[in-house]
Amino acid sequence: MTAETTAIRTTNLSKSFWGGLRGQEVKALCDVSLEVATGDIFGLLGPNGAGKTTMIKILLGSLRPSSGSASISGLDSTRWRARQRVGFLPENHRFPLYQTGMQMMYHFGGLAGMSRSDIKTRATELLELVDMSRWHKTKIKKYSKGMMQRLGLAQAMLSDPDIIFLDEPTDGVDPIGRREIRDILLNIKKQGKTVFLNSHLLAEVEAVCDHVAILDKGKMIKTGPVSGLIGGKPSYKIETKHLSPEVADRVSHLYPDSKIVGHLISMTFDDALQVNALIDLLRQNGVELISVSPRKISLEDSFMQLIKGEAAGE
Ligand SMILES: Nc1ncnc2c1ncn2[C@@H]1O[C@H](COP(=O)(O)OP(=O)(O)OP(=O)(O)O)[C@@H](O)[C@H]1O
Numbered sequence: 001m002t003a004e005t006t007a008i009r010t011t012n013l014s015k016s017f018w019g020g021l022r023g024q025e026v027k028a029l030c031d032v033s034l035e036v037a038t039g040d041i042f043g044l045l046g047p048n049g050a051g052k053t054t055m056i057k058i059l060l061g062s063l064r065p066s067s068g069s070a071s072i073s074g075l076d077s078t079r080w081r082a083r084q085r086v087g088f089l090p091e092n093h094r095f096p097l098y099q100t101g102m103q104m105m106y107h108f109g110g111l112a113g114m115s116r117s118d119i120k121t122r123a124t125e126l127l128e129l130v131d132m133s134r135w136h137k138t139k140i141k142k143y144s145k146g147m148m149q150r151l152g153l154a155q156a157m158l159s160d161p162d163i164i165f166l167d168e169p170t171d172g173v174d175p176i177g178r179r180e181i182r183d184i185l186l187n188i189k190k191q192g193k194t195v196f197l198n199s200h201l202l203a204e205v206e207a208v209c210d211h212v213a214i215l216d217k218g219k220m221i222k223t224g225p226v227s228g229l230i231g232g233k234p235s236y237k238i239e240t241k242h243l244s245p246e247v248a249d250r251v252s253h254l255y256p257d258s259k260i261v262g263h264l265i266s267m268t269f270d271d272a273l274q275v276n277a278l279i280d281l282l283r284q285n286g287v288e289l290i291s292v293s294p295r296k297i298s299l300e301d302s303f304m305q306l307i308k309g310e311a312a313g314e
Pocket residue numbers: 017018019020026027028046047048049050051052053054055091200
Protein backbone atom coordinates (compact mmCIF):
# COMPACT_ATOMS: atom_id res chain seq x y z
CA MET A 1 0.00 0.00 0.00
CA THR A 2 1.28 3.49 -0.82
CA ALA A 3 1.05 6.52 1.50
CA GLU A 4 -2.08 7.71 -0.38
CA THR A 5 -3.86 4.38 -0.14
CA THR A 6 -2.97 3.72 3.50
CA ALA A 7 -5.27 5.53 5.91
CA ILE A 8 -3.91 4.00 9.12
CA ARG A 9 -0.70 2.17 9.89
CA THR A 10 0.89 0.81 13.04
CA THR A 11 4.40 -0.60 13.08
CA ASN A 12 5.53 -2.89 15.93
CA LEU A 13 3.26 -0.94 18.24
CA SER A 14 3.48 -1.77 21.95
CA LYS A 15 1.89 -0.20 25.00
CA SER A 16 2.39 -1.19 28.61
CA PHE A 17 0.68 0.13 31.71
CA TRP A 18 2.00 -0.20 35.24
CA GLY A 19 -1.37 -0.40 36.89
CA GLY A 20 -2.12 -4.05 37.41
CA LEU A 21 -2.31 -5.85 40.72
CA ARG A 22 0.70 -4.92 42.91
CA GLY A 23 1.71 -2.41 40.21
CA GLN A 24 3.00 -4.99 37.73
CA GLU A 25 3.24 -4.41 33.98
CA VAL A 26 0.10 -4.89 31.85
CA LYS A 27 1.01 -5.36 28.20
CA ALA A 28 -2.06 -3.84 26.54
CA LEU A 29 -0.47 -4.04 23.06
CA CYS A 30 2.51 -6.16 22.00
CA ASP A 31 4.25 -5.53 18.71
CA VAL A 32 1.13 -4.90 16.64
CA SER A 33 1.60 -4.02 12.96
CA LEU A 34 -1.45 -3.34 10.82
CA GLU A 35 -2.50 -1.38 7.76
CA VAL A 36 -5.91 -0.01 6.89
CA ALA A 37 -6.57 0.95 3.28
CA THR A 38 -8.37 4.19 2.46
CA GLY A 39 -12.09 3.58 1.97
CA ASP A 40 -12.15 0.32 3.93
CA ILE A 41 -14.27 -0.63 6.90
CA PHE A 42 -11.69 -2.23 9.17
CA GLY A 43 -12.73 -4.23 12.22
CA LEU A 44 -10.51 -4.65 15.25
CA LEU A 45 -11.93 -7.67 16.95
CA GLY A 46 -11.09 -9.16 20.31
CA PRO A 47 -12.43 -10.21 23.69
CA ASN A 48 -12.63 -7.80 26.66
CA GLY A 49 -9.23 -6.45 27.62
CA ALA A 50 -7.64 -7.40 24.28
CA GLY A 51 -6.26 -3.88 23.73
CA LYS A 52 -8.79 -2.44 21.24
CA THR A 53 -9.50 0.83 23.06
CA THR A 54 -5.80 1.29 23.79
CA MET A 55 -5.17 1.01 20.04
CA ILE A 56 -7.73 3.74 19.25
CA LYS A 57 -6.38 5.99 22.03
CA ILE A 58 -2.87 5.73 20.57
CA LEU A 59 -4.12 6.38 17.03
CA LEU A 60 -5.95 9.46 18.29
CA GLY A 61 -2.89 10.71 20.13
CA SER A 62 -4.39 10.53 23.62
CA LEU A 63 -1.88 7.86 24.64
CA ARG A 64 1.76 7.59 23.58
CA PRO A 65 3.15 4.23 22.44
CA SER A 66 5.71 2.53 24.70
CA SER A 67 7.50 1.50 21.51
CA GLY A 68 6.80 1.29 17.80
CA SER A 69 4.74 3.85 15.91
CA ALA A 70 1.27 4.67 14.61
CA SER A 71 0.27 6.98 11.80
CA ILE A 72 -2.86 8.42 10.20
CA SER A 73 -2.74 9.48 6.55
CA GLY A 74 1.06 9.21 6.75
CA LEU A 75 1.35 11.54 9.78
CA ASP A 76 2.66 10.26 13.11
CA SER A 77 -0.24 9.91 15.55
CA THR A 78 1.55 12.07 18.14
CA ARG A 79 1.25 15.10 15.80
CA TRP A 80 -1.96 17.13 16.12
CA ARG A 81 -2.25 17.44 12.33
CA ALA A 82 -2.87 13.69 12.17
CA ARG A 83 -6.20 14.29 13.97
CA GLN A 84 -7.43 17.10 11.74
CA ARG A 85 -9.51 14.93 9.43
CA VAL A 86 -10.67 12.39 11.98
CA GLY A 87 -14.05 11.68 13.67
CA PHE A 88 -14.53 9.63 16.84
CA LEU A 89 -17.32 7.88 18.69
CA PRO A 90 -15.90 6.80 22.07
CA GLU A 91 -16.79 3.68 24.02
CA ASN A 92 -19.32 4.21 26.87
CA HIS A 93 -19.78 7.87 25.98
CA ARG A 94 -22.16 10.12 27.91
CA PHE A 95 -23.79 12.86 25.88
CA PRO A 96 -25.35 15.77 27.80
CA LEU A 97 -28.80 14.38 28.59
CA TYR A 98 -30.40 17.82 29.08
CA GLN A 99 -29.61 18.82 25.47
CA THR A 100 -31.64 17.96 22.38
CA GLY A 101 -29.99 16.07 19.52
CA MET A 102 -29.56 19.29 17.54
CA GLN A 103 -28.18 21.23 20.53
CA MET A 104 -25.61 18.49 20.98
CA MET A 105 -24.55 18.84 17.36
CA TYR A 106 -24.05 22.61 17.90
CA HIS A 107 -22.08 21.84 21.05
CA PHE A 108 -19.68 19.40 19.33
CA GLY A 109 -19.52 21.39 16.07
CA GLY A 110 -18.55 24.46 18.13
CA LEU A 111 -15.77 22.48 19.83
CA ALA A 112 -14.51 21.47 16.38
CA GLY A 113 -14.37 25.16 15.37
CA MET A 114 -17.26 25.01 12.87
CA SER A 115 -19.47 28.04 12.19
CA ARG A 116 -23.12 27.89 13.32
CA SER A 117 -24.38 27.97 9.73
CA ASP A 118 -22.03 25.11 8.70
CA ILE A 119 -23.14 23.09 11.72
CA LYS A 120 -26.80 23.65 10.83
CA THR A 121 -26.40 22.53 7.21
CA ARG A 122 -24.21 19.54 8.00
CA ALA A 123 -26.17 18.42 11.11
CA THR A 124 -29.46 18.52 9.19
CA GLU A 125 -27.96 16.28 6.48
CA LEU A 126 -26.41 13.89 9.00
CA LEU A 127 -29.47 13.57 11.23
CA GLU A 128 -31.33 12.59 8.07
CA LEU A 129 -28.62 10.01 7.24
CA VAL A 130 -28.90 8.39 10.67
CA ASP A 131 -32.71 8.62 10.65
CA MET A 132 -32.86 11.02 13.61
CA SER A 133 -34.41 14.07 11.93
CA ARG A 134 -37.73 13.45 13.70
CA TRP A 135 -36.04 13.53 17.08
CA HIS A 136 -33.69 16.48 16.71
CA LYS A 137 -35.77 18.65 19.08
CA THR A 138 -36.22 15.88 21.66
CA LYS A 139 -33.98 15.80 24.75
CA ILE A 140 -31.30 13.10 24.66
CA LYS A 141 -32.51 11.70 28.01
CA LYS A 142 -35.56 10.38 26.13
CA TYR A 143 -33.49 8.55 23.48
CA SER A 144 -33.09 4.78 23.38
CA LYS A 145 -29.56 3.32 23.32
CA GLY A 146 -29.86 2.76 19.56
CA MET A 147 -30.93 6.40 18.99
CA MET A 148 -28.08 7.59 21.19
CA GLN A 149 -25.57 5.61 19.10
CA ARG A 150 -27.07 6.87 15.83
CA LEU A 151 -26.71 10.43 17.13
CA GLY A 152 -23.14 9.52 18.12
CA LEU A 153 -22.41 8.43 14.55
CA ALA A 154 -23.76 11.76 13.26
CA GLN A 155 -21.54 13.57 15.80
CA ALA A 156 -18.49 11.57 14.62
CA MET A 157 -19.22 12.63 11.02
CA LEU A 158 -19.95 16.28 11.78
CA SER A 159 -16.71 17.90 10.67
CA ASP A 160 -16.73 15.77 7.47
CA PRO A 161 -13.73 13.66 8.51
CA ASP A 162 -11.96 11.26 6.15
CA ILE A 163 -11.42 8.62 8.84
CA ILE A 164 -13.93 7.66 11.52
CA PHE A 165 -13.04 5.72 14.67
CA LEU A 166 -15.89 3.90 16.36
CA ASP A 167 -15.29 2.16 19.68
CA GLU A 168 -17.99 -0.50 20.18
CA PRO A 169 -20.70 1.46 18.30
CA THR A 170 -23.40 -1.16 18.87
CA ASP A 171 -22.68 -1.97 22.51
CA GLY A 172 -25.98 -2.36 24.36
CA VAL A 173 -28.03 -1.86 21.18
CA ASP A 174 -30.76 -4.39 20.31
CA PRO A 175 -30.62 -6.42 17.04
CA ILE A 176 -32.86 -3.99 15.13
CA GLY A 177 -30.77 -1.03 16.24
CA ARG A 178 -27.60 -2.93 15.30
CA ARG A 179 -28.92 -3.53 11.84
CA GLU A 180 -29.72 0.17 11.44
CA ILE A 181 -26.19 1.06 12.52
CA ARG A 182 -24.78 -1.47 10.09
CA ASP A 183 -26.71 0.14 7.22
CA ILE A 184 -25.45 3.58 8.26
CA LEU A 185 -21.86 2.29 8.24
CA LEU A 186 -22.28 0.92 4.73
CA ASN A 187 -23.67 4.30 3.72
CA ILE A 188 -20.66 6.06 5.25
CA LYS A 189 -18.38 3.74 3.28
CA LYS A 190 -20.19 4.68 0.06
CA GLN A 191 -19.11 8.26 0.71
CA GLY A 192 -15.47 7.11 0.47
CA LYS A 193 -14.74 7.38 4.19
CA THR A 194 -12.46 4.99 6.05
CA VAL A 195 -14.00 3.40 9.14
CA PHE A 196 -11.99 1.84 11.99
CA LEU A 197 -14.37 -0.16 14.12
CA ASN A 198 -13.64 -1.79 17.48
CA SER A 199 -15.95 -4.60 18.39
CA HIS A 200 -16.24 -7.82 20.32
CA LEU A 201 -19.37 -8.68 18.31
CA LEU A 202 -18.23 -11.08 15.66
CA ALA A 203 -21.43 -11.12 13.64
CA GLU A 204 -21.27 -7.34 13.34
CA VAL A 205 -17.70 -7.37 12.07
CA GLU A 206 -18.47 -10.20 9.69
CA ALA A 207 -21.46 -8.36 8.22
CA VAL A 208 -19.90 -4.97 7.73
CA CYS A 209 -16.10 -5.09 7.57
CA ASP A 210 -13.82 -5.57 4.57
CA HIS A 211 -10.76 -6.46 6.63
CA VAL A 212 -10.26 -7.46 10.23
CA ALA A 213 -7.50 -7.90 12.75
CA ILE A 214 -8.00 -10.19 15.72
CA LEU A 215 -6.36 -9.13 18.97
CA ASP A 216 -6.03 -11.27 22.05
CA LYS A 217 -4.21 -10.14 25.20
CA GLY A 218 -2.52 -7.37 23.26
CA LYS A 219 -1.19 -9.61 20.49
CA MET A 220 -2.45 -9.64 16.96
CA ILE A 221 -3.22 -13.24 16.17
CA LYS A 222 -4.59 -12.81 12.66
CA THR A 223 -5.31 -10.13 10.08
CA GLY A 224 -6.70 -10.17 6.56
CA PRO A 225 -9.89 -9.94 4.54
CA VAL A 226 -12.99 -11.18 6.38
CA SER A 227 -13.51 -13.77 3.65
CA GLY A 228 -10.01 -15.19 4.30
CA LEU A 229 -10.74 -15.67 8.00
CA ILE A 230 -13.97 -17.48 7.36
CA GLY A 231 -12.05 -20.30 5.76
CA GLY A 232 -11.70 -23.75 7.16
CA LYS A 233 -13.03 -27.06 5.95
CA PRO A 234 -16.57 -27.23 4.60
CA SER A 235 -19.12 -28.69 6.92
CA TYR A 236 -22.32 -30.40 5.74
CA LYS A 237 -25.58 -31.65 7.20
CA ILE A 238 -27.17 -34.63 5.51
CA GLU A 239 -30.79 -35.31 6.41
CA THR A 240 -32.06 -38.77 5.59
CA LYS A 241 -35.57 -40.21 5.68
CA HIS A 242 -34.58 -43.28 7.58
CA LEU A 243 -31.13 -44.32 8.74
CA SER A 244 -30.92 -47.91 9.95
CA PRO A 245 -28.55 -48.65 12.89
CA GLU A 246 -26.43 -50.85 10.56
CA VAL A 247 -25.86 -48.03 8.03
CA ALA A 248 -25.31 -45.53 10.84
CA ASP A 249 -22.60 -47.84 12.27
CA ARG A 250 -20.96 -48.15 8.87
CA VAL A 251 -20.89 -44.34 8.45
CA SER A 252 -19.45 -43.89 11.95
CA HIS A 253 -16.79 -46.49 11.20
CA LEU A 254 -15.77 -44.97 7.85
CA TYR A 255 -16.11 -41.34 9.04
CA PRO A 256 -15.11 -41.27 12.72
CA ASP A 257 -15.57 -37.46 12.88
CA SER A 258 -19.21 -37.62 11.80
CA LYS A 259 -22.00 -36.86 14.27
CA ILE A 260 -25.21 -38.84 13.87
CA VAL A 261 -28.36 -37.74 15.68
CA GLY A 262 -31.48 -39.69 14.65
CA HIS A 263 -31.65 -39.44 10.87
CA LEU A 264 -29.26 -36.47 10.64
CA ILE A 265 -25.55 -36.78 9.82
CA SER A 266 -23.26 -33.78 10.45
CA MET A 267 -19.79 -33.95 9.06
CA THR A 268 -16.77 -31.82 8.12
CA PHE A 269 -15.17 -32.81 4.82
CA ASP A 270 -11.78 -32.17 3.30
CA ASP A 271 -13.34 -31.56 -0.11
CA ALA A 272 -16.56 -31.94 -2.12
CA LEU A 273 -15.49 -35.39 -3.42
CA GLN A 274 -15.78 -36.80 0.08
CA VAL A 275 -19.35 -35.53 0.39
CA ASN A 276 -20.22 -37.30 -2.84
CA ALA A 277 -18.60 -40.53 -1.62
CA LEU A 278 -20.76 -40.50 1.51
CA ILE A 279 -23.90 -39.74 -0.51
CA ASP A 280 -23.06 -42.69 -2.82
CA LEU A 281 -22.59 -44.97 0.18
CA LEU A 282 -25.95 -43.96 1.64
CA ARG A 283 -27.79 -44.45 -1.63
CA GLN A 284 -26.16 -47.83 -2.31
CA ASN A 285 -27.58 -48.88 1.03
CA GLY A 286 -31.08 -47.77 0.07
CA VAL A 287 -31.05 -44.65 2.28
CA GLU A 288 -33.37 -41.93 0.98
CA LEU A 289 -31.93 -38.39 1.27
CA ILE A 290 -34.08 -35.41 2.19
CA SER A 291 -31.44 -32.67 2.07
CA VAL A 292 -27.70 -32.01 1.90
CA SER A 293 -26.85 -28.56 3.21
CA PRO A 294 -23.47 -26.91 3.56
CA ARG A 295 -22.93 -25.00 6.79
CA LYS A 296 -20.89 -21.85 6.41
CA ILE A 297 -18.04 -21.53 8.90
CA SER A 298 -18.67 -18.20 10.53
CA LEU A 299 -16.12 -15.72 11.73
CA GLU A 300 -17.25 -16.75 15.21
CA ASP A 301 -16.12 -20.36 14.64
CA SER A 302 -12.88 -19.12 13.12
CA PHE A 303 -12.34 -16.66 15.98
CA MET A 304 -12.93 -19.31 18.65
CA GLN A 305 -10.52 -21.69 16.89
CA LEU A 306 -7.87 -18.97 16.72
CA ILE A 307 -8.25 -17.89 20.35
CA LYS A 308 -8.19 -21.52 21.53
CA GLY A 309 -5.14 -22.23 19.31
CA GLU A 310 -3.35 -19.21 20.80
CA ALA A 311 -4.12 -20.37 24.35
CA ALA A 312 -2.76 -23.84 23.49
CA GLY A 313 0.43 -22.24 22.11
CA GLU A 314 -0.12 -23.28 18.45
N1 LIG B 1 -4.93 3.39 32.01
C1 LIG B 1 -4.71 2.09 32.23
N2 LIG B 1 -3.99 1.68 33.30
C2 LIG B 1 -3.75 0.38 33.53
N3 LIG B 1 -4.18 -0.62 32.73
C3 LIG B 1 -4.91 -0.28 31.66
C4 LIG B 1 -5.21 1.10 31.35
N4 LIG B 1 -5.95 1.13 30.20
C5 LIG B 1 -6.09 -0.17 29.82
N5 LIG B 1 -5.48 -1.00 30.69
C6 LIG B 1 -5.40 -2.46 30.58
O1 LIG B 1 -4.96 -2.78 29.27
C7 LIG B 1 -5.64 -3.92 28.75
C8 LIG B 1 -6.35 -3.55 27.45
O2 LIG B 1 -7.42 -2.65 27.74
P1 LIG B 1 -8.37 -2.07 26.62
O3 LIG B 1 -9.33 -1.14 27.28
O4 LIG B 1 -7.54 -1.50 25.51
O5 LIG B 1 -9.12 -3.38 26.09
P2 LIG B 1 -10.39 -3.53 25.13
O6 LIG B 1 -10.02 -4.54 24.10
O7 LIG B 1 -10.83 -2.19 24.65
O8 LIG B 1 -11.47 -4.16 26.11
P3 LIG B 1 -13.09 -4.00 26.10
O9 LIG B 1 -13.63 -4.97 25.06
O10 LIG B 1 -13.47 -4.42 27.49
O11 LIG B 1 -13.43 -2.57 25.82
C9 LIG B 1 -6.57 -4.37 29.87
O12 LIG B 1 -5.91 -5.38 30.60
C10 LIG B 1 -6.75 -3.13 30.70
O13 LIG B 1 -7.05 -3.46 32.04
